[in-house]
Amino acid sequence: MEEGTSKSPTHAQGTVEGPCCEEAFQWDTREDCEVRQILDRIADKWSLLVIALLDKRRLRFTELRREIDGVSQRMLTVTLRQLERDGLVRRTVHPVVPPRVEYELTPLGASLHETVQALVTWTDAHQREIAEARNAYDARMRQQVP
Amino acid sequence: MEEGTSKSPTHAQGTVEGPCCEEAFQWDTREDCEVRQILDRIADKWSLLVIALLDKRRLRFTELRREIDGVSQRMLTVTLRQLERDGLVRRTVHPVVPPRVEYELTPLGASLHETVQALVTWTDAHQREIAEARNAYDARMRQQVP
DNA sequence: CTGTATCCTTCTCGATACTG
DNA sequence: CAGTATCGAGAAGGATACAG
Numbered sequence: 001m002e003e004g005t006s007k008s009p010t011h012a013q014g015t016v017e018g019p020c021c022e023e024a025f026q027w028d029t030r031e032d033c034e035v036r037q038i039l040d041r042i043a044d045k046w047s048l049l050v051i052a053l054l055d056k057r058r059l060r061f062t063e064l065r066r067e068i069d070g071v072s073q074r075m076l077t078v079t080l081r082q083l084e085r086d087g088l089v090r091r092t093v094h095p096v097v098p099p100r101v102e103y104e105l106t107p108l109g110a111s112l113h114e115t116v117q118a119l120v121t122w123t124d125a126h127q128r129e130i131a132e133a134r135n136a137y138d139a140r141m142r143q144q145v146p
Numbered sequence: 147m148e149e150g151t152s153k154s155p156t157h158a159q160g161t162v163e164g165p166c167c168e169e170a171f172q173w174d175t176r177e178d179c180e181v182r183q184i185l186d187r188i189a190d191k192w193s194l195l196v197i198a199l200l201d202k203r204r205l206r207f208t209e210l211r212r213e214i215d216g217v218s219q220r221m222l223t224v225t226l227r228q229l230e231r232d233g234l235v236r237r238t239v240h241p242v243v244p245p246r247v248e249y250e251l252t253p254l255g256a257s258l259h260e261t262v263q264a265l266v267t268w269t270d271a272h273q274r275e276i277a278e279a280r281n282a283y284d285a286r287m288r289q290q291v292p
Numbered sequence: 293c294t295g296t297a298t299c300c301t302t303c304t305c306g307a308t309a310c311t312g
Numbered sequence: 313c314a315g316t317a318t319c320g321a322g323a324a325g326g327a328t329a330c331a332g
Contacts, residue, residue, distance in 0.1 A: 027194065027195060027198060027266075028215075029191060029192075029195065029214070029215065029216050029217075034269055034270075034273040034276070035265075035266055035269050037269075037276070038265065038268075038269045038276075039188065039189045039194070039265070040189060042185065042189070042265075043185045043186060043188070043189025045175065045182075045305095046175075048173065048185070049173060049175065052173060060313085060314090061313075061314055061315080062313065062314075068175070069174075069175065070175050071175075072305075072306050072307075073306095073307095073314085073315075073316095074305075074306070074307085074315095074316090074317095075304095075305065075306075077314085077315065077316080078305090084283065085279065085280055085283040085284070086276050086279055086280065087275060087276055087278070087279025087280070087282075087283075088279075093314095097312095097313090098313040098314080099312085099313050099314055099315085100313075100314090101313080101314060101315085108272060108275055108276070108279070111268070111272070112268065112272075115264060115265055115268040116265070118261055118264045118265075119181075119184070119185070119188075119261055119262070119264075119265065120173075120181055122184075122257070122258065122261040123180050123181050123183075123184045124180075126254060126257070126258075127180040129233060129254055130180070130183070130184075130232050130233055130254070132233070133231065133232055133233025133234075133254070134231055134232065134233070136233075137230065137231040137233075138231070191325095206293085206294090207293075207294055207295080208293065208294080218325070218326050218327075219294085219295075219296095219326095219327095220295095220296085220297095220325075220326070220327085221324095221325065221326080223294080223295060223296080224325090239294095243293085243332095244293040244294080245293050245294055245295085245332085246293075246294090247293080247294060247295090
């Protein structure tokens with residue numbers, strides 16, 4: 001698997017505030033920052049889908065694959081491994097043949113899903129505003145440039 | 147600028163529920179889905195930093211650049227343009243020389259920032275759990291494989 | 293100062309093939 | 313069934329040079 005634990009080894013550097021006496025600021029740009037880790041997970045193309053599906057019921061690998069249209073076997077595996085490692089999803093292997101592996105949300109995962117809903121709600125509430133802003137912006141650009 | 151409006155043109159296809167009579171599901175995998183748009187924006191390496199900084203005060207381009215350690219001029223420009231287009235940030239050009247351009251949050255941007263704080267709070271509250279889950283997982287892997 | 297354009301490296305991810 | 317391994321295409325993003 002080529003994806004390592006941390007996403008890009010390049011410049012895992014400084015926090016936002018300068019070295020001197022700036023105000024404290026809770027986020028930094030490092031990939032290993034806690035907020036970034038969760039952000040990267042929930043913004044991941046597949047993670048959120050998996051979490052949402054598992055919030056309703058326990059599912060097998062293939063069931064997940066079938067439900068999530070367009071996911072490759074590889075990415076589903078990678079996604080599930082990340083979620084499992086972060087303690088958001090529990091993986092249960094039933095020692096039978098053919099193998100039966102089931103995935104379900106942990107309480108932590110369920111709690112994250114709940115929190116993310118706030119963001120979804122916000123988006124629902126403001127999608128029209130955003131669309132309008134884009135149209136306005138694009139219109140302005142079109143008449144300025146061409 | 148190589149980044150287009152939509153991020154990847156490949157397979158902007160189906161929703162999660164099947165074509166038949168599955169339960170309704172609010173997210174799909176298309177890049178142009180509203181939730182994904184916002185998710186991609188807030189998970190962007192720099193967008194959130196910019197929003198957080200502008201939440202406190204209005205800043206010029208160079209001030210932002212100085213505050214955000216490690217951002218390239220190119221990415222700051224790209225980020226600000228996206229945020230402006232989405233109506234989250236307002237850009238004001240003062241017609242003086244040398245040019246003076248100021249950025250500030252719109253009410254929409256401020257409201258998003260507020261919403262995102264819920265996620266930050268969740269992360270703060272659960273970062274220890276996540277770290278422990280990771281350690282446990284890594285330990286299990288280490289003793290199984292090597 | 294505030295960008296835009298170009299090049300070039302790195303990373304991501306899907307496709308494919310193979311295994312227990 | 314549930315993965316793992318490998319490869320290659322494409323996208324993201326930093327460095328650099330240049331412009332209004």
